[in-house]
Amino acid sequence: MFKDLKTQHDALGARRILDLFDANPNRATECSVTFGDLVFDYSKTQIDADIQNSLLALTDEQGLADYAQAMFSGQKINDTEGRAVLHTALRNPDGPPLEVDGEDIRPGVRNTLARMREMATAVRDGSFAGTGGAFTDVVNIGIGGSDLGPAMATLALAPYHDGPRCHFVSNVDGAHIHDVLKDLEPKTTLIVVASKTFTTIETMTNAKTARDWIVAGGGDGAGQFLALSTAMDKTADFGIPAERVFGFEDWVGGRYSMWGPIGLSLMLAVGPDNFDAFLAGGKAMDDHFLSAEGADNMPVMLALVGLWHHQICGHPTRAVLPYDQRLSRLAAYFQQLEMESNGKSVAMDGSSVDYVTGPVVWGEPGTNGQHAFYQLIHQGTGVVPCEFMVAAQSHEPELRHHHELLVSNCLAQSEALMRGRSLEEARALMAAKGMEGDELERQARHRVFVGNRPSTTLIYPKLTPFVLGQIIALYEHRVFVEGVILGINSYDQWGVELGKELAKSLEPMVRGDAVTDGKDGSTAALIAYVRARA
Numbered sequence: 001m002f003k004d005l006k007t008q009h010d011a012l013g014a015r016r017i018l019d020l021f022d023a024n025p026n027r028a029t030e031c032s033v034t035f036g037d038l039v040f041d042y043s044k045t046q047i048d049a050d051i052q053n054s055l056l057a058l059t060d061e062q063g064l065a066d067y068a069q070a071m072f073s074g075q076k077i078n079d080t081e082g083r084a085v086l087h088t089a090l091r092n093p094d095g096p097p098l099e100v101d102g103e104d105i106r107p108g109v110r111n112t113l114a115r116m117r118e119m120a121t122a123v124r125d126g127s128f129a130g131t132g133g134a135f136t137d138v139v140n141i142g143i144g145g146s147d148l149g150p151a152m153a154t155l156a157l158a159p160y161h162d163g164p165r166c167h168f169v170s171n172v173d174g175a176h177i178h179d180v181l182k183d184l185e186p187k188t189t190l191i192v193v194a195s196k197t198f199t200t201i202e203t204m205t206n207a208k209t210a211r212d213w214i215v216a217g218g219g220d221g222a223g224q225f226l227a228l229s230t231a232m233d234k235t236a237d238f239g240i241p242a243e244r245v246f247g248f249e250d251w252v253g254g255r256y257s258m259w260g261p262i263g264l265s266l267m268l269a270v271g272p273d274n275f276d277a278f279l280a281g282g283k284a285m286d287d288h289f290l291s292a293e294g295a296d297n298m299p300v301m302l303a304l305v306g307l308w309h310h311q312i313c314g315h316p317t318r319a320v321l322p323y324d325q326r327l328s329r330l331a332a333y334f335q336q337l338e339m340e341s342n343g344k345s346v347a348m349d350g351s352s353v354d355y356v357t358g359p360v361v362w363g364e365p366g367t368n369g370q371h372a373f374y375q376l377i378h379q380g381t382g383v384v385p386c387e388f389m390v391a392a393q394s395h396e397p398e399l400r401h402h403h404e405l406l407v408s409n410c411l412a413q414s415e416a417l418m419r420g421r422s423l424e425e426a427r428a429l430m431a432a433k434g435m436e437g438d439e440l441e442r443q444a445r446h447r448v449f450v451g452n453r454p455s456t457t458l459i460y461p462k463l464t465p466f467v468l469g470q471i472i473a474l475y476e477h478r479v480f481v482e483g484v485i486l487g488i489n490s491y492d493q494w495g496v497e498l499g500k501e502l503a504k505s506l507e508p509m510v511r512g513d514a515v516t517d518g519k520d521g522s523t524a525a526l527i528a529y530v531r532a533r534a
């Protein structure tokens with residue numbers, strides 16, 4: 001796999017990205033993809049027309065178009081779980097009939113969306129209320145895909161909030177629920193239990209704690225609960241009646257689920273119309289993904305640039321750097337989306353892969369990261385491809401100067417990474433400060449930036465619900481394209497199971513109800529430490 005591309009990579013030698021701009025005045029346009037108001041600029045990378053052609057050839061070799069059709073038409077491409085992958089249907093409720101197991105799923109999608117809208121309206125206008133009156137606060141209890149998406153999006157769309165305050169509890173660490181509930185009023189708090197399976201230990205533990213808190217505080221117990229789940233039997237066992245359960249099917253993966261019921265807390269915060277706009281943004285990206293050809297296809301190019309940097313250039317991580325404070329949970333969201341999807345070592349046919357699969361994804365918003373880890377990005381020994389994101393406009397026109405500084409910083413970083421600073425330039429800098437001799441030489445060397453470090457920039461007009469929908473769907477399809485080219489199933493997550501099983505067996509030992517015989521020395525000693533201080 002990737003033999004030709006690796007040869008092309010090896011032939012690059014010391015080629016400077018900056019020189020590519022001198023050689024081709026149209027490079028910025030030619031190495032950008034525009035879709036609607038979104039522009040994805042990958043011109044500050046080593047990718048040229050030849051490399052681009054070889055990358056695009058991979059999509060044909062791996063049958064990407066057929067896989068995309070298979071996914072959108074409901075074939076069971078998640079074949080280790082025997083499931084279709086149809087989160088795209090959640091953002092296309094009015095599409096033509098779409099069958100899974102012989103049944104058209106569209107009416108169900110429309111019905112659930114209408115019920116969500118009704119519930120959101122009732123909560124927001126106070127016609128569904130707690131024992132103390134209209135709900136002032138909503139606590140979404142969920143983890144992984146049942147938390148990261150709605151938590152990220154609710155923060156991202158803060159300027160559109162006109163509903164109750166929304167809080168998110170995920171960690172089984174009691175500190176999390178304690179710190180969230182301590183300032184809330186049980187009689188006016190709505191608890192939304194978000195769990196696809198309704199068995200996840202963290203979520204069920206937090207849900208029970210929340211129910212006790214509501215009851216102890218004079219609330220209506222499960223009467224102030226909503227459930228978002230595929231497991232109607234389990235939600236009923238918990239005491240939540242069917243009319244307050246928003247179901248979805250197994251063809252929606254957890255990390256792809258915020259477009260449906262799992263997005264209810266977002267809908268409660270920003271209202272049904274803004275939620276619809278978010279769905280419309282996702283749908284617009286789906287249409288683009290299915291229709292745009294080759295280098296004009298944004299998700300395809302985003303995926304290919306990622307493959308170039310990780311699989312071909314061998315850079316082990318990639319940084320997501322939104323210059324947008326309200327996207328401060330985006331990196332965590334992408335970590336699950338990308339790493340749970342493509343962190344695999346077995347191909348679809350069960351054979352072991354002999355190439356690297358998903359990269360480590362990490363990041364923080366700019367400009368904060370600049371004052372923390374950018375040192376390593378600029379002068380460290382390894383290369384970290386950076387994915388910058390920035391809006392042309394903020395939601396705070398009265399703080400225009402802040403936004404101008406934000407944008408300037410974002411652009412400065414990608415320019416600095418590419419341009420670098422040579423030893424000669426650093427020497428001149430030191431000389432200008434009056435330094436000379438050995439000391440000048442020593443100090444100058446510390447001020448050299450090798451440059452030629454790749455980055456991409458996704459630029460968008462403003463972080464509206466529609467644009468957020470576009471961005472999230474863009475990255476979902478990126479993960480899909482990468483998975484298809486790597487020949488792996490991006491939609492299962494068997495790697496999370498072993499730790500869960502072991503946690504179950506360890507709990508009685510940690511509690512002191514079982515002996516640690518049979519455990520390795522380290523685990524037994526750590527349990528003994530905890531027991532001695534419990």
Ligand SMILES: O=P(O)(O)OC[C@H]1O[C@](O)(CO)[C@@H](O)[C@@H]1O
Nearest residue numbers: 144145146195196197200254496
């Ligand atoms: O929604 P659930 O079933 O509680 O699962 C939460 C998360 O746990 C995982 O299964 C991983 O443990 C994720 O894939 C999922 O998003």
